[in-house]
Amino acid sequence: MGLILRRYGTLLGFLAIIVFFWSQLPETFLTARNLINISQQISMLAVVAFTMTIVMVMNDFDLSVGSTASLAGVVAAFLFSLGYPVWAGISVALLVGLLGGLFNGILVSFFGILPFVATLGTLTMFSGTAFLISGGKTIFGRDIPGTFSGFARSGVPLDGIGLAGVTMPFLSIMAVIVLFLVWFALEQTTFGRRLYAIGGNMEAAKLAGIRVRTLRMSAFALTGLGAATAGLMYASRVASANPTQGSGLMLDAIAAVFLGMTMSEEGEPRVLATLVGVLILGILDNGLTQLSVDSYIREILVGAIVVSAVAFSSISKQKR
Amino acid sequence: MTLLDLTHIAKSYGRTAALADASIDILPGEVHALMGENGAGKSTFIKVLAGIVKSDRGEIRFQGKLATIDNPQDAFDLGFRFIHQELNVVPQISVAENIAIGGPYPTRFGAMVNWRELNRRARAALARLGIDTIDPRTKISRLSAGDQMLVKIAGTLSDTGNPACLFVMDEPTASLTGEESERLFKVIAELKSAGASVLYVSHRMDEVMQICDRVTVFRDGRFVETKRTNDTDKDEIIRFMTGRDVKDVYPERTFDLEEHLVCRAQDVSTRRIRGLSFNLRKGEVLGIGGLSNAGQSEVMQALMGLDRILEGTLKISGKAAPQNPATAWEGGIAYVPRERRREGLMLTRSILQNTVLPHLRHLSRLLGVVNRRSERDMTQRVADIVRLKADSLKQPCYQLSGGNQQKVVFARAVGASLNLLLLDEPTRGVDVGAKFDIYTLVRELSARGCGVVLTSSDLPELLGMCDRILIMQDGRQTEIVETRDLDPHGLLSRFYAA
Numbered sequence: 001m002g003l004i005l006r007r008y009g010t011l012l013g014f015l016a017i018i019v020f021f022w023s024q025l026p027e028t029f030l031t032a033r034n035l036i037n038i039s040q041q042i043s044m045l046a047v048v049a050f051t052m053t054i055v056m057v058m059n060d061f062d063l064s065v066g067s068t069a070s071l072a073g074v075v076a077a078f079l080f081s082l083g084y085p086v087w088a089g090i091s092v093a094l095l096v097g098l099l100g101g102l103f104n105g106i107l108v109s110f111f112g113i114l115p116f117v118a119t120l121g122t123l124t125m126f127s128g129t130a131f132l133i134s135g136g137k138t139i140f141g142r143d144i145p146g147t148f149s150g151f152a153r154s155g156v157p158l159d160g161i162g163l164a165g166v167t168m169p170f171l172s173i174m175a176v177i178v179l180f181l182v183w184f185a186l187e188q189t190t191f192g193r194r195l196y197a198i199g200g201n202m203e204a205a206k207l208a209g210i211r212v213r214t215l216r217m218s219a220f221a222l223t224g225l226g227a228a229t230a231g232l233m234y235a236s237r238v239a240s241a242n243p244t245q246g247s248g249l250m251l252d253a254i255a256a257v258f259l260g261m262t263m264s265e266e267g268e269p270r271v272l273a274t275l276v277g278v279l280i281l282g283i284l285d286n287g288l289t290q291l292s293v294d295s296y297i298r299e300i301l302v303g304a305i306v307v308s309a310v311a312f313s314s315i316s317k318q319k320r
Numbered sequence: 321m322t323l324l325d326l327t328h329i330a331k332s333y334g335r336t337a338a339l340a341d342a343s344i345d346i347l348p349g350e351v352h353a354l355m356g357e358n359g360a361g362k363s364t365f366i367k368v369l370a371g372i373v374k375s376d377r378g379e380i381r382f383q384g385k386l387a388t389i390d391n392p393q394d395a396f397d398l399g400f401r402f403i404h405q406e407l408n409v410v411p412q413i414s415v416a417e418n419i420a421i422g423g424p425y426p427t428r429f430g431a432m433v434n435w436r437e438l439n440r441r442a443r444a445a446l447a448r449l450g451i452d453t454i455d456p457r458t459k460i461s462r463l464s465a466g467d468q469m470l471v472k473i474a475g476t477l478s479d480t481g482n483p484a485c486l487f488v489m490d491e492p493t494a495s496l497t498g499e500e501s502e503r504l505f506k507v508i509a510e511l512k513s514a515g516a517s518v519l520y521v522s523h524r525m526d527e528v529m530q531i532c533d534r535v536t537v538f539r540d541g542r543f544v545e546t547k548r549t550n551d552t553d554k555d556e557i558i559r560f561m562t563g564r565d566v567k568d569v570y571p572e573r574t575f576d577l578e579e580h581l582v583c584r585a586q587d588v589s590t591r592r593i594r595g596l597s598f599n600l601r602k603g604e605v606l607g608i609g610g611l612s613n614a615g616q617s618e619v620m621q622a623l624m625g626l627d628r629i630l631e632g633t634l635k636i637s638g639k640a641a642p643q644n645p646a647t648a649w650e651g652g653i654a655y656v657p658r659e660r661r662r663e664g665l666m667l668t669r670s671i672l673q674n675t676v677l678p679h680l681r682h683l684s685r686l687l688g689v690v691n692r693r694s695e696r697d698m699t700q701r702v703a704d705i706v707r708l709k710a711d712s713l714k715q716p717c718y719q720l721s722g723g724n725q726q727k728v729v730f731a732r733a734v735g736a737s738l739n740l741l742l743l744d745e746p747t748r749g750v751d752v753g754a755k756f757d758i759y760t761l762v763r764e765l766s767a768r769g770c771g772v773v774l775t776s777s778d779l780p781e782l783l784g785m786c787d788r789i790l791i792m793q794d795g796r797q798t799e800i801v802e803t804r805d806l807d808p809h810g811l812l813s814r815f816y817a818a
Binding site: 188189190200203205207209266 | 624626644645646648649650655657662663664665666667668669673676677678680681683684687688689690716732
């Protein structure tokens with residue numbers, strides 16, 4: 001019983017939340033339209049959280065993902081406003097994310113700065129750069145090409161599977177693709193094995209011939225790339241870019257990974273568990289909004305749930 | 321009358337006896353050495369005395385009366401003070417504060433620290449040791465290791481409560497220079513003339529002969545002998561320390577060495593070792609011996625690519641020395657590090673994940689996708705080779721015994737085709753059965769042409785397993801000896817040889 005609760009406590013909580021909203025909102029909550037809506041709402045957070053999992057596997061984390069996302073959106077929009085084509089703006093924005101992550105990785109693995117300090121520093125740097133490029137203003141309107149913002153508004157129609165009038169948004173599909181890629185890299189490849197080894201015991205991993213520095217660096221680069229992807233998704237969705245729009249992502253992403261970590265026996269992050277964490281946060285947000293719960297109360301509730309899930313899991317581990 | 325009598329002390333952890341029957345008697349105002357090989361039970365004995373470990377059997381008499389030491393406070397109340405090898409100073413604060421740190425600080429107006437009084441007390445405590453060259457206001461991290469040790473001793477003098485009657489010093493000179501040691505010896509003489517006793521634990525024979533009145537030797541957790549230092553000599557003490565014959569537990573080499581070299585070192589220096597020169601033939605087992613911390617592990621690190629080679633040439637399998645552990649493993653060099661839990665294993669991960677770690681490249685296909693079947697097959701194969709006892713290959717390593725944990729580290733090493741195997745204290749904290757399995761395995765590997773470099777603080781093990789022993793002293797190679805005609809006594813005296 002104890003074991004089941006420890007292992008599946010978070011999952012049971014997740015189901016309890018669904019059942020609760022279903023009973024409170026029988027008409028609207030468990031409908032295809034709402035579920036697809038949720039999947040679109042959480043897609044940006046999901047991408048950041050999935051790629052955040054990559055560094056958290058090594059016991060590192062990245063505080064700069066939010067400002068990387070903002071910066072990527074601003075860079076793309078800025079290039080659009082100068083008349084560059086969509087593909088160029090997107091490529092440069094992704095490159096900026098990759099290089100930003102690489103920079104984090106260099107600070108952490110070659111200079112040996114604690115990830116907390118290093119990425120706190122780059123958080124400010126990236127954010128400042130975003131402000132500088134955008135002049136502190138939102139870039140919107142005619143500057144944003146229709147093909148770019150159209151991406152977030154369209155999707156694959158689901159008429160074929162009996163859901164007439166419902167489309168699966170491209171943003172949700174993006175999140176699923178990123179989920180698959182991260183899952184593949186972490187769970188199926190030597191790359192993932194080595195990252196988990198670094199998280200298990202960095203010194204032992206190094207002595208067993210793992211190139212710890214290079215791997216840490218590339219993991220941070222991937223997290224930066226993921227953050228930039230999310231930033232572009234966000235900019236496409238709101239058809240605009242401003243230097244603060246990604247800032248909410250970082251804490252939620254870390255919270256989602258932590259929620260996921262409570263589901264594994266040894267407390268290590270797994271990307272599929274992170275998905276559950278993201279879903280918990282997303283469904284809470286969606287359900288509480290529909291119930292017209294005040295947004296401040298919503299924040300208190302979300303924070304309390306994260307803290308209690310992690311507290312519950314660490315207490316049951318201590319008892320072992 | 322004796323100050324302190326400990327008789328027939330025994331302490332077991334599970335089935336291993338750290339102390340079987342240990343006794344000592346300490347007279348007031350004497351400096352008494354406690355000696356023995358690693359694993360002889362010295363540190364457990366000191367822990368019993370300090371109230372950190374409770375003995376299973378035995379009797380403690382203090383000034384003739386039965387005493388119990390259940391916790392560190394009891395030991396403190398009896399007047400015992402402990403000075404450990406690792407200095408537990410608080411580096412950021414002053415000498416005076418480090419001296420006062422155990423008790424209340426002198427205050428002014430009940431709240432503010434009275435720095436003047438604090439410094440005065442510190443100066444007084446130092447003066448009692450005959451030290452006037454250390455300013456109490458100095459930040460302690462600015463002092464040399466030796467001076468820090470002296471401050472630590474002064475700190476134990478200024479403690480309130482029962483006056484100190486016995487100072488227990490565990491390898492106090494391990495990190496001190498010769499000059500610093502001399503100052504410590506002066507302080508010890510000072511303590512002695514003030515009527516206090518000193519229990520002096522050390523591997524260093526010359527020091528013991530110089531400053532101690534009597535010496536007690538332990539071996540395998542048992543009392544062997546107590547002698548006045550004037551009535552004995554180094555040779556006799558070494559005989560007391562090593563007097564056992566366990567040679568037959570080591571499997572003999574049953575094949576002739578090939579001529580081919582695995583490894584050739586010529587005058588190799590790194591930041592921490594100098595003058596390393598040796599040839600290692602295929603199938604040969606080379607031991608690295610010396611007193612504790614003489615540079616044995618550092619030799620391993622140089623061979624593993626963990627330490628940059630500053631001078632000389634090092635070739636392994638005809639190629640240049642590895643730049644880092646990754647290239648070392650690729651070149652068929654495997655490493656069993658000294659600290660199994662810290663450097664060897666991912667304790668929360670499974671046997672399988674720990675075993676395959678350096679070999680992932682060979683267990684993967686396109687895009688680096690891990691082939692789970694090959695992974696399982698390899699782990700099963702090497703687990704059988706090392707005779708690992710576990711419920712399943714998915715079992716996390718923290719659930720295994722020390723011996724089986726070490727076997728996992730060995731399993732990892734034998735997963736590759738090996739040219740050179742580096743073993744740093746491979747049987748430390750390993751039970752007897754697993755030890756024998758490990759020795760047998762090393763022989764099997766060397767029979768297949770793998771060169772082995774082995775460090776051990778267990779002299780019979782070095783002699784039993786190695787063809788030759790390279791002796792290190794203070795980070796410098798002094799000589800290479802053949803083990804054929806050597807006994808532990810002879811080997812230990814080589815460690816001490818100037």
